[in-house]
Amino acid sequence: MTSKHQIPLPLPPSPIRDNTPLVPARMVNEWVYCPRLAYLEWVEGEWADSGDTAQGKRAHARVDKSGKQLPSPEDLGDEMLKTRSITLSSERLGVIAKMDVVEISEGTAMPVDFKKGKRPHVASGAYEPERVQVCTQAMILEDNGYEVPQGALWYVGSREKVPVILDDELRAKTISAISALRDAAASGHRPPPLENSPKCPRCSLAGICLPDETNLFSKKYTPRPLNPSDDPALPLYVQTPGARLRKSGERLIVETEEDSMEVPMIDVSQVVLLGPVSVTTPALHELMKSEIPVSWLSTGGWFLGHTTGTGNGNVAVREAQYRCAFDENRCLALSRNLVTAKIQNSRTMLRRNWRTEREDTTSKDQALERLKRIAKQAHNIDNVQQLLGAEGEAAAIYFASFENMLAKHPRSNLPNFSFSTRNRRPPTDPVNAMLSLAYALLTRTFTTITSAVGLDPYMGFYHRPRHGRPALALDLMEPFRPIVADSCVIQAINNGEVKPKDFIFNGPACSLKAGGRKALISAFERRMDQETTHPLFGYQVSMRRLINVQARLMARHLQGEIPVYPNYLPR
Numbered sequence: 001m002t003s004k005h006q007i008p009l010p011l012p013p014s015p016i017r018d019n020t021p022l023v024p025a026r027m028v029n030e031w032v033y034c035p036r037l038a039y040l041e042w043v044e045g046e047w048a049d050s051g052d053t054a055q056g057k058r059a060h061a062r063v064d065k066s067g068k069q070l071p072s073p074e075d076l077g078d079e080m081l082k083t084r085s086i087t088l089s090s091e092r093l094g095v096i097a098k099m100d101v102v103e104i105s106e107g108t109a110m111p112v113d114f115k116k117g118k119r120p121h122v123a124s125g126a127y128e129p130e131r132v133q134v135c136t137q138a139m140i141l142e143d144n145g146y147e148v149p150q151g152a153l154w155y156v157g158s159r160e161k162v163p164v165i166l167d168d169e170l171r172a173k174t175i176s177a178i179s180a181l182r183d184a185a186a187s188g189h190r191p192p193p194l195e196n197s198p199k200c201p202r203c204s205l206a207g208i209c210l211p212d213e214t215n216l217f218s219k220k221y222t223p224r225p226l227n228p229s230d231d232p233a234l235p236l237y238v239q240t241p242g243a244r245l246r247k248s249g250e251r252l253i254v255e256t257e258e259d260s261m262e263v264p265m266i267d268v269s270q271v272v273l274l275g276p277v278s279v280t281t282p283a284l285h286e287l288m289k290s291e292i293p294v295s296w297l298s299t300g301g302w303f304l305g306h307t308t309g310t311g312n313g314n315v316a317v318r319e320a321q322y323r324c325a326f327d328e329n330r331c332l333a334l335s336r337n338l339v340t341a342k343i344q345n346s347r348t349m350l351r352r353n354w355r356t357e358r359e360d361t362t363s364k365d366q367a368l369e370r371l372k373r374i375a376k377q378a379h380n381i382d383n384v385q386q387l388l389g390a391e392g393e394a395a396a397i398y399f400a401s402f403e404n405m406l407a408k409h410p411r412s413n414l415p416n417f418s419f420s421t422r423n424r425r426p427p428t429d430p431v432n433a434m435l436s437l438a439y440a441l442l443t444r445t446f447t448t449i450t451s452a453v454g455l456d457p458y459m460g461f462y463h464r465p466r467h468g469r470p471a472l473a474l475d476l477m478e479p480f481r482p483i484v485a486d487s488c489v490i491q492a493i494n495n496g497e498v499k500p501k502d503f504i505f506n507g508p509a510c511s512l513k514a515g516g517r518k519a520l521i522s523a524f525e526r527r528m529d530q531e532t533t534h535p536l537f538g539y540q541v542s543m544r545r546l547i548n549v550q551a552r553l554m555a556r557h558l559q560g561e562i563p564v565y566p567n568y569l570p571r
């Protein structure tokens with residue numbers, strides 16, 4: 001018989017398997033706040049700083065400096081003592097905690113956790129996740145032989161100390177949270193996102209978790225703009241032959257024979273080195289530690305490779321990617337999806353950018369009609385060879401019309417560029433030289449982004465793996481070729497940013513001189529910064545950020561969280 005006053009006894013923690021890492025007490029707090037947050041951070045190693053996390057670091061700055069040592073339980077006397085930054089663990093519970101402060105008084109110990117901000121006005125004195133974290137610390141102290149009558153939270157913002165009563169209910173909740181997090185980690189299943197939760201707008205991982213974008217497919221509500229619309233850090237390009245990149249404190253310094261320039265490392269999202277440019281070892285170490293990728297390009301802009309730190313440790317997403325890559329049907333479905341999107345976006349480019357001074361509207365209508373038909377066919381094709389054929393046919397129609405997007409400047413002093421067909425390796429005319437460089441910049445962008453979100457850029461679904469070829473980056477960038485790479489080439493030409501004197505011919509090969517390369521790179525980066533409304537999610541986002549979201553959505557699709565990979569199809 002159970003009475004209504006009966007308090008459930010805490011269940012024992014779930015058994016710890018061999019090699020199970022100890023769960024940090026902070027992650028138990030996160031689990032109670034949002035299970036997906038704890039999973040993303042602890043199991044998948046995701047992290048993103050926000051205003052809140054930066055404030056939290058400041059609040060801990062003093063207590064993180066270790067001070068007096070914590071005496072052993074037998075040596076506790078009656079005197080009062082404050083010890084800081086104490087790390088202890090409990091094998092029984094499978095948890096570890098770095099305690100901000102442990103106060104010793106009258107032979108007992110009390111963990112005190114520091115929180116930024118002010119004390120919340122709630123009946124229990126503090127939010128549940130924070131009380132669970134303190135309870136975890138208290139139980140670790142108990143398992144190490146200390147008597148712990150209660151815990152406490154110190155709110156830095158209001159300078160108030162709130163006691164945490166260690167009753168049976170809180171202990172049961174704590175043990176159950178520890179077990180649930182460990183079981184989730186062992187299962188390899190990421191918990192689903194919260195639904196329309198007010199917690200998400202404050203969550204530093206919203207841009208990684210994509211809660212509303214993921215829920216869109218199952219719950220059908222419009223996503224809130226939780227993603228930052230742009231990344232404040234930008235790529236740093238170094239292309240002067242002989243330039244040297246070094247670091248000084250928190251800054252990167254680019255030195256050439258003539259001058260030098262400095263940039264704070266926090267403002268740099270990636271470093272792009274073109275041609276004979278060197279980097280010092282300390283600079284490279286710092287870039288790797290900060291997870292800022294370094295891309296190496298030939299002088300002509302050919303993407304040679306990139307250097308990263310230890311990279312994204314999320315093995316589960318790569319496992320899902322490889323499983324898909326070995327499944328012919330899934331590869332075909334993804335290939336069809338990406339190729340169809342590329343054809344649709346090529347059509348959108350022509351429709352939007354066909355110059356009015358090019359009077360041939362009949363051929364415009366014909367080209368758009370043919371591309372529409374091929375996109376429809378591609379959507380239903382059931383083998384890769386036919387898909388390659390459809391892609392080739394669409395590319396031939398698109399590039400046959402490409403010149404119609406280039407401005408004719410009959411009376412201005414701006415030069416006219418002509419284009420008849422796409423050629424490469426080597427490109428033989430200025431427009432093809434620009435297209436080749438723009439595609440190389442796009443390949444570099446997708447390679448670093450796919451790698452940063454935990455995918456393997458070299459294992460694709462449409463492009464087959466080949467030594468040194470970033471097949472997945474090439475797959476994902478297909479729909480973006482017309483709307484990013486071709487678009488920036490067209491803008492650079494039509495705005496008169498590149499001129500015929502910016503090109504050099506060597507036999508049949510045409511390439512850009514340094515000035516032309518610089519102009520095209522800045523047109524490319526401008527395009528990446530341009531804000532656009534995501535047609536599916538409805539919010540404003542920069543192209544740079546959007547590509548990041550798309551790479552994450554591909555990861556979510558591969559792991560089964562969303563049924564289809566949603567392409568970006570501007571109208």
Ligand code: SF4
Binds near residue numbers: 040192203205
């Ligand atoms: S964004 Fe929302 S669902 Fe995602 S981890 Fe954060 S709180 Fe959880």
